Amino acid sequence: QKEVEQNSGPLSVPEGAIASLNCTYSDRVSQSFFWYRQYSGKSPELIMSIYSNGDKEDGRFTAQLNKASQYVSLLIRDSQPSDSATYLCAVNGGSQGNLIFGKGTKLSVKP
């Protein structure tokens, strides 16, 4: 059974701080990795995708991938109260279109 593990949180950070979200996955052959943000009662919204080892930056968000350690992370710089949401890590499960999600980390940014 392919698995994606995340710390459920809640992770609480003060406004302006860096929030660090982590994810590990079990399937060594996974090639595509995604971070989604989900507000309560809403649908998941894609924030970042990453396909190769290293860092990928987009505005305040940085995704980091280490395939050797089977580890993906998301850094949110200058965290804002509007970033308070559940963050879902997703990994492709072998065939394209087959995504496996972690259970999500709930982030709370305190003003």
Next chain:
Amino acid sequence: EAQVTQNPRYLITVTGKKLTVTCSQNMNHEYMSWYRQDPGLGLRQIYYSMNVEVTDKGDVPEGYKVSRKEKRNFPLILESPSPNQTSLYFCASSWNEQFFGPGTRLTVL
């Protein structure tokens, strides 16, 4: 506007009464998927489709059927719904990155 639409958004039904949740996308995406989301269990894939007439089971396919007769549509069919299928359902479409519909909240009494 590029989007994934689902209907209905909310549905309350009774055990055993067949229902269909529709999903449509206007982005010409090859891949489409159905998920259910339950507290403590996260998002779990029910079925996915790689193209017209090509579908495969996800993690929790039991009690569900799908069809992909047209590229843009991917309906989810519950032939005989049961209370344990009460959940929040999402449809998604993709090339590489999946985009989600607004969700359908289903209650089976």
